[in-house]
Amino acid sequence: MYDFKEIEEKWQKIWLEKKCFEAKNNSEKEKYYLLVEFPYPSGSGLHVGHVRSYTALDAMARIKRMKGYNVLFPMGFDAFGAPAEQYAIKNHVYPADIVNDCIKVFKSQMLKLGFSFDWSREFATCDPKYYKWTQWQFLQFYKAGLAYKAEKEINWCPKCLTGLSNEDAEGGVCERCGTKTEKKLKSQWMLKMSAYADKLLDGLEKTDFMDKIKTAQINWIGRSEGASVNFKIEGEDDYLEVFTTRPDTLYGVTFMVMSPEHKYLEKYQNKIKNIDEVHKYQEYARSKTDIERTDLTREKTGVKLDGFYVINPVNNEKVQVWISDYVLANYGTGAIMAVPAHDQRDYDFATKFNIPIIEVIEGGDINKEAYTGDGKMINSDILNGIDNKKEAISKMINFLEEKGIGSKKVNYKLQDWIFSRQRFWGEPIPMIYCEDCGWVPVPEEELPLVLPEVPSYEPTETGESPLANVTDWVNCKCPKCGKDAKRETDTMPNWAGSSWYYLRFMDPHNDKCFASMDALKYWGMVDYYNGGMEHATRHLLYARFWHEFLYDQGLVPTEEPFKKRVSHGMILGENGEKMSKSKGNVVNPDDMVNSYGADALRTYEMFIGDYSKDASWSENGLKGCKRFLDKIYRLKDKVNDDNEYSKDLEILINKTIKKVDEDINSMNYNTAVSALMILSNEYDKKENITRKDYRTILHLLNPIAPHLTEELNEMLSLGKPFYESSFPEYDENKITFDKVNIACSVNGKLRATIEVDKDTNENELLKLAKEQENVKKYIEEKEIIKEIVIKNKIVNIVVK
């Protein structure tokens, strides 16, 4: 019937040659910035899941352009990082080479799908011209005191041979390979993200993210208000500090628990009489993975310290101290006060080890329901009689502060960002270690610090980056004193490059700075940012932190980077399971484009269902959408010479214009496609349609199926190409029918429908309804109790 390949290639070429989708940095038009997460150019190519989100935002970009916006819709490649490196190692090729090959494949796939990306702004994060600025920004963190090197127990993946951030090792499993992570003490570069905890929380209010994304970030940051309390160590002039959200329960403390890693265990090893037992327990705790340690069903374990006691500051009572792995080293102070009467975990521990339990909130016994709720304070001296939590807490905090034994404190789950990776394929961290001067930054004018070419880039067994073996690169002079020094050999995580790429798109070729202030001011915040839910507490949090830092340095004009964040659902295999090679249910977009065309694939993926929900692939569904496009093509034979809307189609066309516009802007693509199907069905029923009828349906379909629609528009000389045309206007006056259907019901049950003139008055409607045979049947010889008449909608007669 028609050769979709020829048509698609033709228009893709025209769009590129005419630079139709290149955004201007100096435009009178209002800007609109649409962004989809740039992909890792892995060896497996584009996924049908990419097609879903790219098409969705592409349709939005095309509509926005038609509505007169200067649209920035860029694309690039997140090319540093583990996936590219692993692929390179496996296939014994140089990472840079393989990355370039993969980028070519990805780009050609995207071009074949007709996405209206602005390719003039393309870059990859592994380009030295790009990572020069990633390194430069790292140095700004360093100068501001927010990058520091610390000996830290990190998550270590024994398979990938690298350290991982907390975010990459969630649940004690390596994000990349699924191997159980181990703890390893290493000296690491850290970014002080914890300093931005409150900003990251407050900043959410300036964004329009989906609630579930906000919730995920709020939980991850994990702000909790409480108090820090100092318990004096018996016989020492020293204190054990704890954090608690319930200082009002201080009188209920019957024991303390320190984490097995607590530094006092070493400091007071001579004081602790059963230190051997302690060491044994520490050994035991270390052997547990995070998963095993945090298994809630596991019985509590622990060791009571012999000879080490603390004094409860509110009543001067001597309190026993335990160590147990249910207390985490890296949260709070690594030690807690235990109130077994009102905390489930403390209760479990106390009952197992026969530790006394003192109730301090009346009716708040752990064995009764709602023990955490408010209650009357008892056994609590100064707090006795207070019956609300808030008052009790604030009174206790005042007391602690007056006595100098504690203070109000806010704690966060959010930790600093471990920024070192012991890998080759990443941005070198531009720092030099000098025996005399310590850590010295590489001078900014020497950036980029280029990744050297090395014969072997595979990770080393020693836990050092492969760069450590490149001695002539490692050895250098101290920029400060000129003495022999050594370069840092760790590289940055691949989250680094993606933390600011959206800024570079605003001014991608600038070699004076990462982006000019003019460009940054013009483009402002990303208006619409689409990406996966899996990035809610990773990329999306890192990028916000990075941006907020740049804002504080006066380097960007907005506090937050992204206005609106949306997420697409996954495309599952035909069997309803996640697509994977091992399950054999992977659908290759190239095959679909070859068999049905890019337009059909795009239309299908928009029609597949609710954009934010997962959807199973169905090739039959795709065929159905191809049939729809074929029907659109066939309609060309019905077009007559008339240049106005057909009278009997006018209302539906106007309604459809409105619906498609609204639906695409609210991401209800499935109903937009369905509205166009309905319209095409109406066209199909007619002998003839007008040129304007036809051009309008093509125009409305163009954002979703851009190739075929441009072709038909040109073939019939219906008007300017759509990429140069404004979106059709609808006439609000023509949207309403002059006839409406009224539902007539008796006792809420539909008995008849009548067609009447629009705005027929209530009395008339009621009269007409009662005349209906099928209505009469149900109201005859019945007592009418109530009559409800809603104009243009419904009549309901209630009878008894």
Place this chain on the structure above:
RNA sequence: GCAGGUGUGGCGAAAUUGGUAAACGCAUCAGACUCAAAAUCUGACGGUAGCAAUACUUUACGGGUUCAAGUCCCAUCACCUGCACCA
């Protein structure tokens, strides 16, 4: 355990936000065209009863509010996602 979400035909889903449930598409069945196939077109398609008009019934489950509930409220169940011994 906490937080968020979802539940509608054989399937993917709609439903003007409280007003005719199942639009649109897929699959299936029957028919037309054809030597035949494909494509296309016509019709049927939640369930039960009926030749039919039609009636009853139906939005996970049970209550409630209302003239009217898929939609609002309460309780229950199932599933999904995130966080989780966070003091």
